[in-house]
Amino acid sequence: xxxxxxxxxxxxxxxxxxxxxxxxxxxxxxxxxxxxxxxxxxxxxxxxxxxxxxxxxxxxxxxxxxxxxxxxxxxxxxxxxxxxxxxxxxxxxxxxxxxxxxxxxxxxxxxxxxx
Amino acid sequence: xxxxxxxxxxxxxxxxxxxxxxxxxxxxxxxxxxxxxxxxxxxxxxxxxxxxxxxxxxxxxxxxxxxxxxxxxxxxxxxxxxxxxxxxxxxxxxxxxxxxxxxxxxxxxxxxxxx
Numbered sequence: 267x268x269x270x271x272x273x274x275x276x277x278x279x280x281x282x283x284x285x286x287x288x289x290x291x292x293x294x295x296x297x298x299x300x301x302x303x304x305x306x307x308x309x310x311x312x313x314x315x316x317x318x319x320x321x322x323x324x325x326x327x328x329x330x331x332x333x334x335x336x337x338x339x340x341x342x343x344x345x346x347x348x349x350x351x352x353x354x355x356x357x358x359x360x361x362x363x364x365x366x367x368x369x370x371x372x373x374x375x376x377x378x379x380x381x
Numbered sequence: 382x383x384x385x386x387x388x389x390x391x392x393x394x395x396x397x398x399x400x401x402x403x404x405x406x407x408x409x410x411x412x413x414x415x416x417x418x419x420x421x422x423x424x425x426x427x428x429x430x431x432x433x434x435x436x437x438x439x440x441x442x443x444x445x446x447x448x449x450x451x452x453x454x455x456x457x458x459x460x461x462x463x464x465x466x467x468x469x470x471x472x473x474x475x476x477x478x479x480x481x482x483x484x485x486x487x488x489x490x491x492x493x494x495x496x
Contacts, residue, residue, distance in 0.1 A: 298481040309385075309472050309487030310424070317482070355424065359481040366436045366479040369414075371424040 289356030296358035385488035406475030
């Protein structure tokens with residue numbers, strides 16, 4: 267069935283280093299891929315998204331890479347800061363027969379930033 | 382805008398009781414989503430509405446769960462009767478529409494504990 271999963275459940279990085287969080291998906295019909303950040307006690311917050319017809323998109327300190335050949339998605343965070351400590355979810359949107367888009371979330375990766 | 386508002390933030394109830402969770406989406410958003418988050422199953426989409434109409438409720442786990450959206454500014458998720466396995470954090474999210482690139486804005490969640 268459809269699934270969106272993560273390679274690493276936890277990631278620990280030194281402040282100032284770059285972080286890379288990986289994600290695998292199985293639905294080849296996915297149209298959009300999104301990364302969310304969830305801090306403790308809060309709801310997920312949108313970070314960046316990418317359309318299925320792109321392979322790279324950059325934001326402020328974040329870059330998302332999409333490899334459709336191997337169905338792999340990654341989030342790169344440059345110069346990781348303590349405030350980046352959170353759980354990161356990848357998610358995919360695909361068009362359903364209902365005419366709406368359905369979002370499937372991955373399991374999440376916890377990022378620890380060491381000062 | 383205050384963002385998505387959920388109430389209550391915490392709910393503790395006993396097995397068999399009825400639980401009603403409430404959500405006020407961001408004004409002007411046409412789509413509303415209910416999610417459940419647990420350690421075991423991660424973030425699961427339960428149901429979503431567009432223009433107050435339920436589009437897909439295939440994620441609702443059982444008939445004990447029901448959701449309504451009587452108007453554009455209010456939605457409820459009801460569990461009757463509640464069971465201990467319903468304990469989770471329930472998130473409401475809203476989006477401008479149902480297209481794939483529409484960012485979902487999440488509320489702070491309701492932490493439900495069923496004893």
